[in-house]
Amino acid sequence: MKSLAPLRALNLVRDQDCREWATAAHGVIDNIENVVESVLGPTSSYISPSAKIHSSSIIGEHVYIGDNAEVGPHCYIKSYSILFPSVKVGFCVELDRCILFEGTKCAHHACIGRCIIGQESNIAFGFVMATGNIINRPIYYHVDSKQRIVSQRKHHGAAIGAYFRTGVNVSVMPGVTILSNVTIRPSSIVSGYVQAKHHH
Numbered sequence: 100m101k102s103l104a105p106l107r108a109l110n111l112v113r114d115q116d117c118r119e120w121a122t123a124a125h126g127v128i129d130n131i132e133n134v135v136e137s138v139l140g141p142t143s144s145y146i147s148p149s150a151k152i153h154s155s156s157i158i159g160e161h162v163y164i165g166d167n168a169e170v171g172p173h174c175y176i177k178s179y180s181i182l183f184p185s186v187k188v189g190f191c192v193e194l195d196r197c198i199l200f201e202g203t204k205c206a207h208h209a210c211i212g213r214c215i216i217g218q219e220s221n222i223a224f225g226f227v228m229a230t231g232n233i234i235n236r237p238i239y240y241h242v243d244s245k246q247r248i249v250s251q252r253k254h255h256g257a258a259i260g261a262y263f264r265t266g267v268n269v270s271v272m273p274g275v276t277i278l279s280n281v282t283i284r285p286s287s288i289v290s291g292y293v294q295a296k297h298h299h
Contacts, residue, residue, distance in 0.1 A: 103138060103163075103183070110200045110217050110261060118243045121276045121292075124215050124258035125240040129251050131196045131213060135161050135179040147184075171207075183218075200261065213254055217261030217279060225268035230254040232273065240274035241292040250274065 109124050127134050139145060139161060146152065146164045156174040158164070165184035170176060174188055177195035182188070186199045189206040197211055200218040205211065209226040216222070231254050232238055238255045239247035250273075257275040266285030271277075280295040 109215055117278055121242040121258055128213055128255055132179050135181060139163060212256050214256035216259045219261060220263035223265045223267045226265055227270045228256045229272050230256045238273045241276040244292045
């Protein structure tokens with residue numbers, strides 16, 4: 100298994116380079132399978148001996164689960180996902196093609212796919228990450244407040260910075276970029292490009 104260090108640059112977003120971060124993060128989402136395989140090497144999956152996985156949960160292939168991470172009851176970590184150390188995933192959470200950085204928590208009932216979420220984020224009950232378009236059109240991701248780039252994939256989630264917080268029942272649309280220190284109000288539908296000064 101190779102080092103996680105190359106991915107750590109995607110964790111924290113500085114104001115002066117948010118465009119560069121968004122471009123890199125969405126590029127990783129578009130190529131998530133290759134990125135995860137480059138970390139795991141020939142190993143199909145890795146689970147740290149100090150991680151806690153509930154017996155009712157299912158762990159798919161090409162999954163990395165770091166030190167002191169926790170996966171609660173009835174979760175499905177489907178494939179090509181990285182849970183950095185101390186990530187906590189609670190009851191009935193589905194993850195697919197995600198990178199969750201250190202200390203991020205998703206306590207219960209969520210469906211999260213094809214995304215990056217920065218460290219020490221807290222995702223509340225009922226969080227849904229949309230990754231597809233119900234009409235036959237390309238998905239665009241936002242690299243800043245004005246420019247969008249077309250994704251090369253039919254499914255593409257969101258790039259989310261560190262210290263992200265949500266209330267209950269939040270939905271995030273495909274191609275969204277959310278910078279660090281953003282708080283989303285309950286029952287919100289999030290689209291576009293979101294900065295910390297704009298709490299939804």
